[in-house]
Amino acid sequence: MSDDKSDFTAFRQRMNERILAEDNQVVRRFFALDTQTYKAGVLDVKTKEMLGLVASLVLRCDDCISYHVAQCKQAGVERDAFFEVFSVGLVVGGSIVIPHLRRAVDLLDHLEAGDASDAGACADHA
Numbered sequence: 001m002s003d004d005k006s007d008f009t010a011f012r013q014r015m016n017e018r019i020l021a022e023d024n025q026v027v028r029r030f031f032a033l034d035t036q037t038y039k040a041g042v043l044d045v046k047t048k049e050m051l052g053l054v055a056s057l058v059l060r061c062d063d064c065i066s067y068h069v070a071q072c073k074q075a076g077v078e079r080d081a082f083f084e085v086f087s088v089g090l091v092v093g094g095s096i097v098i099p100h101l102r103r104a105v106d107l108l109d110h111l112e113a114g115d116a117s118d119a120g121a122c123a124d125h126a
Contacts, residue, residue, distance in 0.1 A: 008063070008066075016031070019031075038052065038071075045075050046072070046075040046076055046077060049068055049071040049072045049075050049077070050068075050072055050077060050081070050085045052064070052067075052068040052071070053065065053068035053069060053072055053085050053089065053104075054085055054088050054089045054092065056068050056089075057086070057089030057090070057092075057093055057097050057100055057101065057104070058089055058092050058093040058097065060093070060096065060097065060100050062100060062103055065100055065103065065104050065107075066103075066104075066107055069082075069104050069107050069108055069111070070107070070111065072085070073108070073111045073112075079108070079112070082108055086101055086104065086105070089101070
C-alpha cells in the first residue's frame with residue numbers, strides 16, 4: 001500500500017504543478033478556492049476536513065477520501081471521531097459507501113501505525 005500512495009502523492013504533485021502551469025484562470029481560481037475553503041474560519045480546519053471526508057464518502061471518491069482521512073489525522077481527529085464521521089457518510093450515502101469505508105479504515109490503520117507514506121491526496125485538492 002505504501003508504494004501506491006507514495007506514487008499517487010508524487011503523481012498528484014507533478015500533475016498539479018503541470019495543470020497550474022497552464023494559463024487558465026478558471027482552473028487556477030478553482031484550485032485557489034479549494035485551498036481557501038479548508039482554511040480556518042468560523043469553522044476550524046478539523047471540522048472542515050471532517051465535512052470534506054463525509055462529502056467524499058458520499059460521492060465515493062477514493063482519492064478524496066484518502067486525502068481527507070490524512071488531513072483529518074493531521075488535524076488531530078481521533079479514531080472514535082473518525083468512526084462517527086464514517087457513520088454520517090454511511091447513513092447519508094447508503095450501503096454503496098461500504099467499499100469506500102473499507103479503504104478509508106485501511107488507510108487510517110496505516111496512518112495510525114505510523115506509515116506516513118500513506119498520506120494520500122485528492123488530485124482536486126491543491
